[in-house]
Amino acid sequence: xxxxxxxxxxxxxPVLPPIAGVRIETAEAGIKYKGRTDLMxxxxxxxxxxxxxxxTSKCPSAPVDLCRANLPGGSARIVVVNSGNAxxxxxxxxxxxxxxxxxxxxxxxxxxxxxxFLASTGVIGEPLDAAKFSGLLGDMVKSAVSDRWADAARAxxxxxxxxxxxxxxxxxxxxxxxxxxxxxxxxxxxxDMATMLSFIVTDAPIAANVLQAALSDHVGSTFNAVxxxxxxxxxxxxxxxxxxxxxxxxxxxxxxxxxxxxxxxxMEELSLKIVRDGEGARKQVEVLVTGAASDEAxxxxxxxxxxxxxxxxxxxxxxxxxxxxxxxxxKAGEEADRDRLAIWFGDVRVAVDGERxxxxxxxxxxxxxxxxxxxxxxDIGLGSGQARVWTCDLTKAYVEINGDYRS
Amino acid sequence: xxxxxxxxxxxxxPVLPPIAGVRIETAEAGIKYKGRTDLMxxxxxxxxxxxxxxxTSKCPSAPVDLCRANLPGGSARIVVVNSGNAxxxxxxxxxxxxxxxxxxxxxxxxxxxxxxFLASTGVIGEPLDAAKFSGLLGDMVKSAVSDRWADAARAxxxxxxxxxxxxxxxxxxxxxxxxxxxxxxxxxxxxDMATMLSFIVTDAPIAANVLQAALSDHVGSTFNAVxxxxxxxxxxxxxxxxxxxxxxxxxxxxxxxxxxxxxxxxMEELSLKIVRDGEGARKQVEVLVTGAASDEAxxxxxxxxxxxxxxxxxxxxxxxxxxxxxxxxxKAGEEADRDRLAIWFGDVRVAVDGERxxxxxxxxxxxxxxxxxxxxxxDIGLGSGQARVWTCDLTKAYVEINGDYRS
Numbered sequence: 001x002x003x004x005x006x007x008x009x010x011x012x013x014p015v016l017p018p019i020a021g022v023r024i025e026t027a028e029a030g031i032k033y034k035g036r037t038d039l040m041x042x043x044x045x046x047x048x049x050x051x052x053x054x055x056t057s058k059c060p061s062a063p064v065d066l067c068r069a070n071l072p073g074g075s076a077r078i079v080v081v082n083s084g085n086a087x088x089x090x091x092x093x094x095x096x097x098x099x100x101x102x103x104x105x106x107x108x109x110x111x112x113x114x115x116x117f118l119a120s121t122g123v124i125g126e127p128l129d130a131a132k133f134s135g136l137l138g139d140m141v142k143s144a145v146s147d148r149w150a151d152a153a154r155a156x157x158x159x160x161x162x163x164x165x166x167x168x169x170x171x172x173x174x175x176x177x178x179x180x181x182x183x184x185x186x187x188x189x190x191x192d193m194a195t196m197l198s199f200i201v202t203d204a205p206i207a208a209n210v211l212q213a214a215l216s217d218h219v220g221s222t223f224n225a226v227x228x229x230x231x232x233x234x235x236x237x238x239x240x241x242x243x244x245x246x247x248x249x250x251x252x253x254x255x256x257x258x259x260x261x262x263x264x265x266x267m268e269e270l271s272l273k274i275v276r277d278g279e280g281a282r283k284q285v286e287v288l289v290t291g292a293a294s295d296e297a298x299x300x301x302x303x304x305x306x307x308x309x310x311x312x313x314x315x316x317x318x319x320x321x322x323x324x325x326x327x328x329x330x331k332a333g334e335e336a337d338r339d340r341l342a343i344w345f346g347d348v349r350v351a352v353d354g355e356r357x358x359x360x361x362x363x364x365x366x367x368x369x370x371x372x373x374x375x376x377x378x379d380i381g382l383g384s385g386q387a388r389v390w391t392c393d394l395t396k397a398y399v400e401i402n403g404d405y406r407s
Numbered sequence: 408x409x410x411x412x413x414x415x416x417x418x419x420x421p422v423l424p425p426i427a428g429v430r431i432e433t434a435e436a437g438i439k440y441k442g443r444t445d446l447m448x449x450x451x452x453x454x455x456x457x458x459x460x461x462x463t464s465k466c467p468s469a470p471v472d473l474c475r476a477n478l479p480g481g482s483a484r485i486v487v488v489n490s491g492n493a494x495x496x497x498x499x500x501x502x503x504x505x506x507x508x509x510x511x512x513x514x515x516x517x518x519x520x521x522x523x524f525l526a527s528t529g530v531i532g533e534p535l536d537a538a539k540f541s542g543l544l545g546d547m548v549k550s551a552v553s554d555r556w557a558d559a560a561r562a563x564x565x566x567x568x569x570x571x572x573x574x575x576x577x578x579x580x581x582x583x584x585x586x587x588x589x590x591x592x593x594x595x596x597x598x599d600m601a602t603m604l605s606f607i608v609t610d611a612p613i614a615a616n617v618l619q620a621a622l623s624d625h626v627g628s629t630f631n632a633v634x635x636x637x638x639x640x641x642x643x644x645x646x647x648x649x650x651x652x653x654x655x656x657x658x659x660x661x662x663x664x665x666x667x668x669x670x671x672x673x674m675e676e677l678s679l680k681i682v683r684d685g686e687g688a689r690k691q692v693e694v695l696v697t698g699a700a701s702d703e704a705x706x707x708x709x710x711x712x713x714x715x716x717x718x719x720x721x722x723x724x725x726x727x728x729x730x731x732x733x734x735x736x737x738k739a740g741e742e743a744d745r746d747r748l749a750i751w752f753g754d755v756r757v758a759v760d761g762e763r764x765x766x767x768x769x770x771x772x773x774x775x776x777x778x779x780x781x782x783x784x785x786d787i788g789l790g791s792g793q794a795r796v797w798t799c800d801l802t803k804a805y806v807e808i809n810g811d812y813r814s
Binding site: 329331335351354 | 462463464465466467493495496497498499500501530531532533534636638639640641715716717720721723724726729730731733734735736737738739740741742743745746748758760761762763801802803805806807809810
């Protein structure tokens, strides 16, 4: 496990205010870790509206299966999240563990099992002993309070080196509303112990279908736009809840503008907090692709750059190695014309018209690479498609963390 | 640059016998490296038949453009290869450098520029000063001799830690023939200083179209089945020549059986020598996927496993972390049923029917992981599609080599 906090960690965290209708508790269930919390519950005393997005993995975890099954009901009373074990690739035992946990959680919250949502993050393939924590849920529901967001963010951490929290306020029909979110990383496209999980709650009176539309709209440019190492977890889960009832039921309702921007901005903040805590990360990298044949093509090129081990090691080495960006554009498989390509590191144009910029200054480019936030831009010169992806550098610490992790 | 030789280097190299009709010379042109050869020519005193395969990059190097243009002629008199500079993304200057080199080489060999083949490997985006070596070509053609294969393999190295050579003999119509090959790595899917290049010559009397068919048939299971880091070079080039004339012109000729197997086996040996010299590699990993819906699906799943940073760091850490193999199967996007999946490390089955093998022994699996050649097999349990891919582990040395390289 990492003990050193990422140098990109936030200097300070916002204090998340209570949100009416949701209470939180954490506990030490001893699932894997010693001396820290590893279990978190969110309790909705009245049914909350709920929306969700999940991993695209063809081998999803048992809790993802359960959330997918319960989501169409649109109603949530309790969320149970454990760290230390992903309950993924655990076969019939895994399904039994989620059923048992859902049963215990439903009994604790006094609701139907279909109103329970679960997430697990940690090692894949080890059976999860739900008995370790199902007995704790009754007391946790009783003692849960409204101001425990920071504790919640800590309880769901795995290889994260800092908790990830964000909050926004916005107005709907003249009333002030709040939205809080927590997340753990390190990547939507992420490893077994770094599954991306996020839980977001608002007190705005928004129905599940509207929550779902807003969540689905913004996930592409936020959580799905970060990549640490191109690996996709079995367990990625984002759940969005509202505790204010289901008054707003139309996705086209103009009152939603403030909520939508607050949600997008909060998701972006959490996404950046995840990428800045990428395993071994020392630098945040924004990859901007412009001038592609389409937005989709731009997205694939941006991801090809952001996932390239050679680009990421060059960033780690503070080397303005734009040849590797050319390589990554070329391998993306999208339309590209070598002789129209231009590349920037920060605001320094290093290549234009298919060759090194005649005014290129190695000193200026090197100065950009020494920063801890770097933008790499590639203009393809063909159309108006664009995309933005965030990643981090690939360091020896990544290899160390992931070479030593399970044992 | 690496100075330490890969622990997976061959204990000894075969001595490549002369092949009638081809002469070789190397020189120190001082393109980038000091105190080593960086220029290699192969001269065919009578026109050789030629076939080739090249990178799929949308931003290919200038020498790849030239080879593609000359290949339809089917005739080769001279090959010029330099290391230290890839002449890729060098715009009009790059095209001029290849034209100048082709002109100088044609003058030296007394042939048409369309009978010249070029390859360059090294840094991308730096202009290549062809004047550094075009003046050497005349003398090199004169002094070239037939027994310089090992020297040729050394002159084309970049981050390679050992030269890659292989030889085979086979029979055609009762006559004994020879095929020699050299290569440099470290990967068909490879970085800028580790472009995959290979040059193969046989004295068998086989026409260019037949060479091309055989080369294209076998490249998928050999050079294209190795991956070091998922990055595709701008410059990957494999050229196959015959010096024995063009008597055999039908791809269906039954006399070709011996040649085809010798070629396949030689390409496999060179491919494995490349992957065993992957940057920072300490272990060779064979990924076998069986039981997929199709061979194509198996190939994509195998590549997803072989390219996963998390699988590769686990191998580096000698950790039998099969959960990461599940993750990589799941993210491949191909049909998979968690509950039919089985996984082996070596001959130890670690998972079956969607969960940990009941007879799984951590000690046995760990013993497999300590070897320097490891097979990871995933049976998808759905059909009869299969594929094999070779890769290496991802170590801190990879990050070191690629973080420090250009500067």
